[in-house]
Amino acid sequence: MPQIWRNRPLMITIIMVIILLVVLVVTAGDDNMSGTESVVGSVLSPVQRALYSATDAIGDFFSRIFTGGDLQIENLELKAKVAELEAQLQDYDEIKRQNERLLSLLNFDTETHARTYVSGRIIGKAPGHWFNIFIIDVGQTSGVNVNMPVVNGDGLVGRVVDAGANFSRIMAIIDSSSGVSGIVERTRDPGILHGTNAAGIENGLLDMSNLPFNADLAPGDTVITDGQAGVFPKGLRIGEITEVSPSDDGMKNKAIVTPWVDFNHLEEVMVITSLPIDTEEALEE
Protein backbone atom coordinates (compact mmCIF):
# COMPACT_ATOMS: atom_id res chain seq x y z
CA MET A 1 0.00 0.00 0.00
CA PRO A 2 1.48 3.42 -0.90
CA GLN A 3 2.63 5.50 2.05
CA ILE A 4 0.09 8.26 1.32
CA TRP A 5 -2.88 5.94 1.98
CA ARG A 6 -1.51 5.14 5.43
CA ASN A 7 -1.42 8.82 6.34
CA ARG A 8 -4.83 8.98 8.00
CA PRO A 9 -4.92 12.72 8.80
CA LEU A 10 -4.14 13.47 5.17
CA MET A 11 -6.79 11.05 3.94
CA ILE A 12 -9.40 12.45 6.34
CA THR A 13 -8.54 15.98 5.18
CA ILE A 14 -8.84 15.03 1.50
CA ILE A 15 -12.19 13.28 2.07
CA MET A 16 -13.54 16.26 4.05
CA VAL A 17 -12.38 18.68 1.34
CA ILE A 18 -14.19 16.65 -1.32
CA ILE A 19 -17.38 16.48 0.79
CA LEU A 20 -17.30 20.20 1.51
CA LEU A 21 -16.68 21.05 -2.15
CA VAL A 22 -19.71 19.01 -3.19
CA VAL A 23 -21.87 20.61 -0.47
CA LEU A 24 -20.60 24.06 -1.47
CA VAL A 25 -21.52 23.53 -5.11
CA VAL A 26 -24.98 22.26 -4.12
CA THR A 27 -25.77 25.01 -1.62
CA ALA A 28 -24.06 28.03 -3.26
CA GLY A 29 -27.03 29.02 -5.41
CA ASP A 30 -29.73 27.88 -3.00
CA ASP A 31 -31.73 30.79 -1.59
CA ASN A 32 -33.92 28.76 0.74
CA MET A 33 -32.93 28.54 4.36
CA SER A 34 -32.54 24.95 5.54
CA GLY A 35 -33.91 23.68 8.84
CA THR A 36 -30.40 23.50 10.32
CA GLU A 37 -29.64 27.09 9.34
CA SER A 38 -32.91 28.21 10.88
CA VAL A 39 -32.26 26.40 14.16
CA VAL A 40 -28.65 27.60 14.45
CA GLY A 41 -29.68 31.18 13.67
CA SER A 42 -32.56 31.10 16.14
CA VAL A 43 -30.36 29.79 18.94
CA LEU A 44 -27.52 32.24 18.35
CA SER A 45 -29.52 35.36 17.54
CA PRO A 46 -30.25 36.42 21.19
CA VAL A 47 -26.55 36.07 22.07
CA GLN A 48 -25.53 37.94 18.95
CA ARG A 49 -28.05 40.70 19.68
CA ALA A 50 -26.65 41.30 23.18
CA LEU A 51 -23.02 41.25 22.09
CA TYR A 52 -23.53 43.33 18.98
CA SER A 53 -25.25 46.03 21.05
CA ALA A 54 -22.49 45.99 23.67
CA THR A 55 -19.65 46.17 21.17
CA ASP A 56 -21.49 48.76 19.12
CA ALA A 57 -21.37 51.06 22.16
CA ILE A 58 -17.63 50.40 22.55
CA GLY A 59 -17.07 51.05 18.85
CA ASP A 60 -19.00 54.33 19.08
CA PHE A 61 -16.92 55.36 22.09
CA PHE A 62 -13.64 54.93 20.16
CA SER A 63 -15.15 56.49 17.08
CA ARG A 64 -16.07 59.60 19.11
CA ILE A 65 -12.52 59.82 20.50
CA PHE A 66 -10.97 59.68 17.03
CA THR A 67 -13.39 62.21 15.55
CA GLY A 68 -13.61 64.54 18.55
CA GLY A 69 -11.57 67.31 16.87
CA ASP A 70 -13.99 67.54 13.97
CA LEU A 71 -17.12 67.87 16.10
CA GLN A 72 -17.18 71.67 16.12
CA ILE A 73 -16.90 71.87 12.33
CA GLU A 74 -19.47 69.13 11.97
CA ASN A 75 -21.82 71.01 14.30
CA LEU A 76 -21.61 74.17 12.19
CA GLU A 77 -22.19 72.18 9.01
CA LEU A 78 -25.20 70.46 10.56
CA LYS A 79 -26.71 73.80 11.65
CA ALA A 80 -26.39 75.10 8.09
CA LYS A 81 -27.92 71.87 6.81
CA VAL A 82 -30.86 72.16 9.24
CA ALA A 83 -31.59 75.68 8.02
CA GLU A 84 -31.50 74.49 4.42
CA LEU A 85 -33.76 71.53 5.19
CA GLU A 86 -36.27 73.70 7.03
CA ALA A 87 -36.58 75.86 3.93
CA GLN A 88 -37.02 72.75 1.80
CA LEU A 89 -39.62 71.42 4.25
CA GLN A 90 -41.82 74.46 3.66
CA ASP A 91 -41.70 73.74 -0.08
CA TYR A 92 -42.39 70.08 0.62
CA ASP A 93 -45.51 70.87 2.68
CA GLU A 94 -46.81 73.01 -0.12
CA ILE A 95 -46.12 70.31 -2.73
CA LYS A 96 -47.72 67.67 -0.49
CA ARG A 97 -50.90 69.66 -0.13
CA GLN A 98 -50.98 70.28 -3.86
CA ASN A 99 -50.44 66.55 -4.48
CA GLU A 100 -53.31 65.64 -2.16
CA ARG A 101 -55.61 68.07 -3.97
CA LEU A 102 -54.67 66.62 -7.36
CA LEU A 103 -55.07 63.05 -6.13
CA SER A 104 -58.54 63.81 -4.80
CA LEU A 105 -59.41 65.36 -8.17
CA LEU A 106 -58.37 62.07 -9.79
CA ASN A 107 -60.39 60.14 -7.19
CA PHE A 108 -57.17 58.30 -6.29
CA ASP A 109 -57.11 56.40 -3.03
CA THR A 110 -54.25 57.82 -0.95
CA GLU A 111 -54.21 54.65 1.13
CA THR A 112 -52.38 52.97 -1.75
CA HIS A 113 -49.31 54.98 -0.76
CA ALA A 114 -49.16 53.39 2.67
CA ARG A 115 -46.27 50.99 3.21
CA THR A 116 -45.99 48.82 6.25
CA TYR A 117 -42.64 48.44 7.92
CA VAL A 118 -41.13 46.11 10.47
CA SER A 119 -38.18 47.54 12.39
CA GLY A 120 -35.20 45.39 13.21
CA ARG A 121 -31.81 45.74 14.84
CA ILE A 122 -28.58 44.58 13.24
CA ILE A 123 -27.21 41.75 15.38
CA GLY A 124 -24.42 40.40 13.20
CA LYS A 125 -22.36 40.98 10.09
CA ALA A 126 -20.67 38.41 7.88
CA PRO A 127 -16.96 38.29 8.72
CA GLY A 128 -14.26 39.18 6.25
CA HIS A 129 -14.46 41.46 3.27
CA TRP A 130 -16.01 39.20 0.64
CA PHE A 131 -19.63 39.29 1.79
CA ASN A 132 -21.77 42.25 2.86
CA ILE A 133 -24.48 40.34 4.64
CA PHE A 134 -26.19 41.47 7.84
CA ILE A 135 -28.32 39.59 10.34
CA ILE A 136 -31.34 41.35 11.85
CA ASP A 137 -33.43 40.29 14.83
CA VAL A 138 -36.81 40.03 13.08
CA GLY A 139 -38.01 37.14 10.98
CA GLN A 140 -41.04 35.31 9.71
CA THR A 141 -42.92 35.66 12.99
CA SER A 142 -42.86 39.44 12.42
CA GLY A 143 -44.00 39.08 8.82
CA VAL A 144 -40.58 39.27 7.16
CA ASN A 145 -40.09 37.19 4.04
CA VAL A 146 -37.51 36.62 1.33
CA ASN A 147 -36.97 39.43 -1.21
CA MET A 148 -38.54 42.14 0.91
CA PRO A 149 -36.75 45.49 0.56
CA VAL A 150 -34.85 46.84 3.55
CA VAL A 151 -34.37 50.56 4.15
CA ASN A 152 -33.34 52.98 6.86
CA GLY A 153 -33.79 56.72 7.29
CA ASP A 154 -31.05 57.43 4.74
CA GLY A 155 -32.16 55.18 1.92
CA LEU A 156 -32.02 51.67 0.50
CA VAL A 157 -30.07 49.11 2.55
CA GLY A 158 -30.70 45.88 0.63
CA ARG A 159 -33.10 42.98 0.51
CA VAL A 160 -33.96 39.98 2.66
CA VAL A 161 -32.28 36.87 1.23
CA ASP A 162 -33.28 34.43 3.97
CA ALA A 163 -35.83 34.60 6.75
CA GLY A 164 -35.80 32.40 9.85
CA ALA A 165 -38.33 32.44 12.66
CA ASN A 166 -36.77 35.31 14.65
CA PHE A 167 -33.94 36.50 12.45
CA SER A 168 -33.31 37.37 8.81
CA ARG A 169 -30.33 37.60 6.54
CA ILE A 170 -29.99 40.81 4.52
CA MET A 171 -27.83 41.21 1.45
CA ALA A 172 -26.67 44.83 1.34
CA ILE A 173 -26.76 46.67 -1.99
CA ILE A 174 -22.95 47.02 -1.73
CA ASP A 175 -22.47 43.24 -1.85
CA SER A 176 -20.67 42.10 -5.01
CA SER A 177 -23.49 39.74 -5.94
CA SER A 178 -26.22 42.31 -5.40
CA GLY A 179 -27.89 44.12 -8.31
CA VAL A 180 -30.35 47.02 -8.20
CA SER A 181 -32.08 48.67 -11.10
CA GLY A 182 -31.97 52.46 -10.66
CA ILE A 183 -32.47 55.78 -12.40
CA VAL A 184 -30.77 59.13 -12.07
CA GLU A 185 -33.41 61.32 -10.44
CA ARG A 186 -32.62 64.47 -12.45
CA THR A 187 -32.16 63.03 -15.94
CA ARG A 188 -34.21 59.77 -15.56
CA ASP A 189 -31.34 57.81 -17.15
CA PRO A 190 -31.58 54.13 -16.20
CA GLY A 191 -28.72 51.90 -15.09
CA ILE A 192 -27.81 48.85 -13.05
CA LEU A 193 -26.08 49.26 -9.71
CA HIS A 194 -24.01 46.60 -8.07
CA GLY A 195 -21.44 46.34 -5.32
CA THR A 196 -17.87 45.95 -6.37
CA ASN A 197 -14.45 44.88 -5.19
CA ALA A 198 -12.79 46.23 -8.31
CA ALA A 199 -9.46 48.02 -8.37
CA GLY A 200 -9.60 51.70 -7.54
CA ILE A 201 -13.10 51.49 -6.09
CA GLU A 202 -13.34 51.49 -2.33
CA ASN A 203 -15.45 48.70 -0.88
CA GLY A 204 -18.84 50.15 0.04
CA LEU A 205 -19.34 52.06 -3.19
CA LEU A 206 -21.64 51.10 -6.04
CA ASP A 207 -20.80 50.67 -9.68
CA MET A 208 -23.61 52.00 -11.94
CA SER A 209 -23.33 50.53 -15.41
CA ASN A 210 -25.40 50.34 -18.60
CA LEU A 211 -26.02 54.08 -18.59
CA PRO A 212 -26.83 55.60 -22.00
CA PHE A 213 -23.76 57.11 -23.68
CA ASN A 214 -25.49 60.47 -24.11
CA ALA A 215 -26.60 60.56 -20.48
CA ASP A 216 -26.14 64.00 -18.97
CA LEU A 217 -24.71 62.95 -15.63
CA ALA A 218 -22.84 65.01 -13.10
CA PRO A 219 -21.33 64.31 -9.69
CA GLY A 220 -23.93 65.10 -7.06
CA ASP A 221 -26.87 63.61 -8.98
CA THR A 222 -29.12 61.41 -6.87
CA VAL A 223 -29.88 57.84 -7.91
CA ILE A 224 -33.18 56.22 -6.93
CA THR A 225 -34.75 52.82 -7.54
CA ASP A 226 -36.82 52.57 -10.70
CA GLY A 227 -39.19 49.83 -9.52
CA GLN A 228 -38.53 47.75 -12.65
CA ALA A 229 -37.05 44.55 -11.23
CA GLY A 230 -40.03 43.82 -9.00
CA VAL A 231 -38.14 43.66 -5.70
CA PHE A 232 -37.59 47.31 -4.84
CA PRO A 233 -40.42 49.83 -5.09
CA LYS A 234 -39.87 52.93 -7.18
CA GLY A 235 -38.35 56.03 -5.61
CA LEU A 236 -36.17 54.66 -2.83
CA ARG A 237 -33.01 56.73 -2.48
CA ILE A 238 -29.88 54.74 -3.30
CA GLY A 239 -26.99 57.17 -3.40
CA GLU A 240 -25.19 60.06 -5.02
CA ILE A 241 -23.03 59.96 -8.15
CA THR A 242 -19.43 60.80 -7.31
CA GLU A 243 -17.68 59.96 -10.57
CA VAL A 244 -18.73 59.51 -14.21
CA SER A 245 -16.64 57.85 -16.91
CA PRO A 246 -17.09 55.99 -20.22
CA SER A 247 -17.45 52.22 -19.93
CA ASP A 248 -14.56 49.96 -20.95
CA ASP A 249 -16.00 49.34 -24.43
CA GLY A 250 -16.71 53.07 -24.89
CA MET A 251 -20.33 52.39 -25.87
CA LYS A 252 -21.97 53.41 -22.62
CA ASN A 253 -21.34 55.43 -19.48
CA LYS A 254 -20.65 54.17 -16.02
CA ALA A 255 -20.69 55.95 -12.69
CA ILE A 256 -19.49 55.43 -9.17
CA VAL A 257 -22.29 55.95 -6.67
CA THR A 258 -21.80 56.57 -2.95
CA PRO A 259 -24.74 55.04 -1.05
CA TRP A 260 -26.68 57.32 1.28
CA VAL A 261 -26.65 54.58 3.87
CA ASP A 262 -23.56 54.40 6.08
CA PHE A 263 -23.02 50.65 6.12
CA ASN A 264 -20.21 50.92 8.67
CA HIS A 265 -22.56 52.33 11.28
CA LEU A 266 -25.78 50.56 10.48
CA GLU A 267 -27.82 49.83 13.62
CA GLU A 268 -31.53 49.79 12.88
CA VAL A 269 -33.28 49.02 9.64
CA MET A 270 -36.86 48.73 8.43
CA VAL A 271 -38.16 45.90 6.31
CA ILE A 272 -40.93 46.93 3.93
CA THR A 273 -43.39 44.10 4.50
CA SER A 274 -46.12 45.36 2.19
CA LEU A 275 -45.82 47.62 -0.78
CA PRO A 276 -48.38 50.13 -1.99
CA ILE A 277 -50.40 49.29 -5.04
CA ASP A 278 -48.49 50.63 -8.01
CA THR A 279 -49.69 54.11 -8.89
CA GLU A 280 -50.28 53.32 -12.54
CA GLU A 281 -52.13 50.11 -11.72
CA ALA A 282 -54.32 51.99 -9.27
CA LEU A 283 -55.07 54.67 -11.83
CA GLU A 284 -55.98 52.03 -14.40
CA GLU A 285 -58.32 50.42 -11.88
Place this chain on the structure above:
Amino acid sequence: MRYVMLFITGVICLIFTGAVFPNLNIYGIAPDIIICCITSIAVLDKTMAGAGLGLVCGLMLDLIFTGAIGAFALPYMIVGAALYFAVRPMRYINAVLTPAALTVGAYLIKELISTVIIYTMNIQFSFGHMLVRYILPEALATGILMLLVHLIFRRIYRSSAVKPHDDREFKKL
Protein backbone atom coordinates in the same frame (compact mmCIF):
# COMPACT_ATOMS: atom_id res chain seq x y z
CA MET B 1 -12.33 19.15 30.16
CA ARG B 2 -10.47 19.20 26.87
CA TYR B 3 -13.72 19.13 24.87
CA VAL B 4 -15.27 21.80 27.10
CA MET B 5 -12.25 24.02 26.35
CA LEU B 6 -12.61 23.41 22.60
CA PHE B 7 -16.36 24.07 22.74
CA ILE B 8 -15.91 27.35 24.66
CA THR B 9 -13.15 28.37 22.27
CA GLY B 10 -15.48 27.77 19.33
CA VAL B 11 -18.30 29.79 20.88
CA ILE B 12 -15.98 32.69 21.72
CA CYS B 13 -14.56 32.61 18.18
CA LEU B 14 -18.06 32.79 16.66
CA ILE B 15 -19.16 35.62 18.92
CA PHE B 16 -16.05 37.70 18.28
CA THR B 17 -16.13 37.04 14.55
CA GLY B 18 -19.83 37.69 13.98
CA ALA B 19 -20.73 40.29 16.58
CA VAL B 20 -17.67 41.95 18.12
CA PHE B 21 -15.10 42.61 15.39
CA PRO B 22 -17.64 43.96 12.85
CA ASN B 23 -18.07 46.88 15.29
CA LEU B 24 -14.47 47.21 16.40
CA ASN B 25 -12.68 47.21 13.06
CA ILE B 26 -10.38 50.01 11.91
CA TYR B 27 -11.11 51.17 8.34
CA GLY B 28 -12.70 47.79 7.65
CA ILE B 29 -9.65 45.89 8.91
CA ALA B 30 -10.39 43.28 11.58
CA PRO B 31 -8.22 40.39 12.80
CA ASP B 32 -9.32 36.78 12.36
CA ILE B 33 -9.59 35.24 15.81
CA ILE B 34 -10.49 31.81 14.41
CA ILE B 35 -7.15 31.59 12.61
CA CYS B 36 -5.41 32.65 15.84
CA CYS B 37 -7.12 29.88 17.83
CA ILE B 38 -6.53 27.23 15.14
CA THR B 39 -2.82 28.11 15.00
CA SER B 40 -2.40 28.26 18.75
CA ILE B 41 -4.08 24.87 19.23
CA ALA B 42 -2.06 23.35 16.38
CA VAL B 43 1.19 24.62 17.94
CA LEU B 44 0.41 23.54 21.51
CA ASP B 45 -1.61 20.41 20.80
CA LYS B 46 0.11 19.06 17.67
CA THR B 47 -3.11 17.26 16.73
CA MET B 48 -5.88 17.76 14.19
CA ALA B 49 -7.99 19.51 16.87
CA GLY B 50 -7.23 22.87 15.21
CA ALA B 51 -8.59 21.61 11.89
CA GLY B 52 -11.68 20.29 13.69
CA LEU B 53 -12.22 23.64 15.38
CA GLY B 54 -11.83 25.43 12.04
CA LEU B 55 -14.31 23.07 10.40
CA VAL B 56 -16.96 23.52 13.10
CA CYS B 57 -16.55 27.31 13.35
CA GLY B 58 -16.55 27.61 9.56
CA LEU B 59 -19.71 25.52 9.26
CA MET B 60 -21.44 27.66 11.87
CA LEU B 61 -20.45 30.85 10.04
CA ASP B 62 -21.72 29.34 6.79
CA LEU B 63 -25.04 28.46 8.40
CA ILE B 64 -25.48 31.86 10.02
CA PHE B 65 -24.19 34.22 7.36
CA THR B 66 -23.88 32.86 3.84
CA GLY B 67 -26.03 29.76 3.40
CA ALA B 68 -23.33 28.47 1.01
CA ILE B 69 -22.05 25.60 3.18
CA GLY B 70 -18.29 25.40 2.83
CA ALA B 71 -17.49 29.00 1.93
CA PHE B 72 -15.94 29.52 5.37
CA ALA B 73 -15.59 25.90 6.53
CA LEU B 74 -13.36 24.78 3.67
CA PRO B 75 -10.59 27.40 4.06
CA TYR B 76 -10.53 27.11 7.85
CA MET B 77 -10.36 23.31 7.79
CA ILE B 78 -7.62 23.21 5.14
CA VAL B 79 -5.58 25.77 7.06
CA GLY B 80 -6.01 23.78 10.28
CA ALA B 81 -4.84 20.58 8.57
CA ALA B 82 -1.93 22.38 6.88
CA LEU B 83 -0.83 23.76 10.25
CA TYR B 84 -0.94 20.26 11.74
CA PHE B 85 1.35 18.93 9.00
CA ALA B 86 3.63 21.97 9.29
CA VAL B 87 3.94 21.93 13.07
CA ARG B 88 4.17 18.16 13.65
CA PRO B 89 7.82 17.75 12.55
CA MET B 90 8.97 20.91 14.34
CA ARG B 91 11.21 20.15 17.30
CA TYR B 92 11.56 23.67 18.63
CA ILE B 93 8.86 26.31 18.43
CA ASN B 94 9.57 29.83 19.60
CA ALA B 95 6.94 31.00 22.08
CA VAL B 96 6.18 34.25 20.27
CA LEU B 97 7.61 34.61 16.79
CA THR B 98 6.86 31.17 15.32
CA PRO B 99 3.14 31.21 16.23
CA ALA B 100 2.79 34.79 14.96
CA ALA B 101 4.54 33.94 11.69
CA LEU B 102 2.47 30.77 11.29
CA THR B 103 -0.69 32.81 11.88
CA VAL B 104 0.18 35.34 9.18
CA GLY B 105 0.98 32.50 6.77
CA ALA B 106 -2.21 30.64 7.71
CA TYR B 107 -4.30 33.75 7.17
CA LEU B 108 -2.79 34.32 3.73
CA ILE B 109 -3.46 30.69 2.72
CA LYS B 110 -7.03 30.95 4.02
CA GLU B 111 -7.61 34.12 1.98
CA LEU B 112 -6.10 32.51 -1.10
CA ILE B 113 -8.54 29.60 -0.80
CA SER B 114 -11.40 32.04 -0.16
CA THR B 115 -10.40 33.96 -3.28
CA VAL B 116 -10.65 30.79 -5.38
CA ILE B 117 -14.08 30.00 -3.87
CA ILE B 118 -15.32 33.55 -4.50
CA TYR B 119 -14.01 33.39 -8.07
CA THR B 120 -15.91 30.16 -8.71
CA MET B 121 -19.05 31.82 -7.31
CA ASN B 122 -18.78 34.27 -10.24
CA ILE B 123 -18.25 37.32 -8.05
CA GLN B 124 -16.18 40.04 -9.71
CA PHE B 125 -13.23 41.44 -7.82
CA SER B 126 -9.71 42.70 -8.29
CA PHE B 127 -7.31 40.44 -6.42
CA GLY B 128 -4.56 43.10 -6.32
CA HIS B 129 -6.94 45.60 -4.76
CA MET B 130 -8.22 43.09 -2.22
CA LEU B 131 -4.68 41.98 -1.37
CA VAL B 132 -3.35 45.46 -0.68
CA ARG B 133 -6.51 46.97 0.82
CA TYR B 134 -7.68 44.09 3.03
CA ILE B 135 -5.73 40.84 3.00
CA LEU B 136 -2.24 42.07 3.94
CA PRO B 137 -3.40 44.52 6.65
CA GLU B 138 -5.71 41.87 8.12
CA ALA B 139 -2.90 39.30 8.06
CA LEU B 140 -0.80 41.74 10.07
CA ALA B 141 -3.67 42.46 12.49
CA THR B 142 -4.25 38.72 12.94
CA GLY B 143 -0.54 38.19 13.67
CA ILE B 144 -0.66 40.90 16.34
CA LEU B 145 -3.81 39.47 17.92
CA MET B 146 -2.10 36.07 17.94
CA LEU B 147 0.43 37.36 20.47
CA LEU B 148 -2.39 37.78 22.99
CA VAL B 149 -4.36 34.68 22.00
CA HIS B 150 -1.30 32.43 22.20
CA LEU B 151 -0.44 33.83 25.61
CA ILE B 152 -3.90 32.81 26.85
CA PHE B 153 -3.69 29.35 25.26
CA ARG B 154 -0.23 28.75 26.73
CA ARG B 155 -1.69 29.34 30.18
CA ILE B 156 -4.66 27.07 29.43
CA TYR B 157 -2.36 24.32 28.16
CA ARG B 158 -0.44 24.28 31.45
CA SER B 159 -3.31 22.20 32.75
CA SER B 160 -2.93 18.53 31.85
CA ALA B 161 -6.73 18.26 31.68
CA VAL B 162 -6.86 20.05 28.32
CA LYS B 163 -4.04 18.08 26.70
CA PRO B 164 -4.93 15.09 24.50
CA HIS B 165 -6.09 12.26 26.84
CA ASP B 166 -4.57 9.45 24.90
CA ASP B 167 -1.69 10.18 22.63
CA ARG B 168 -2.23 6.87 20.89
CA GLU B 169 -5.64 8.06 19.76
CA PHE B 170 -3.98 10.81 17.75
CA LYS B 171 -1.03 8.74 16.67
CA LYS B 172 -3.54 6.29 15.19
CA LEU B 173 -4.87 9.14 13.08
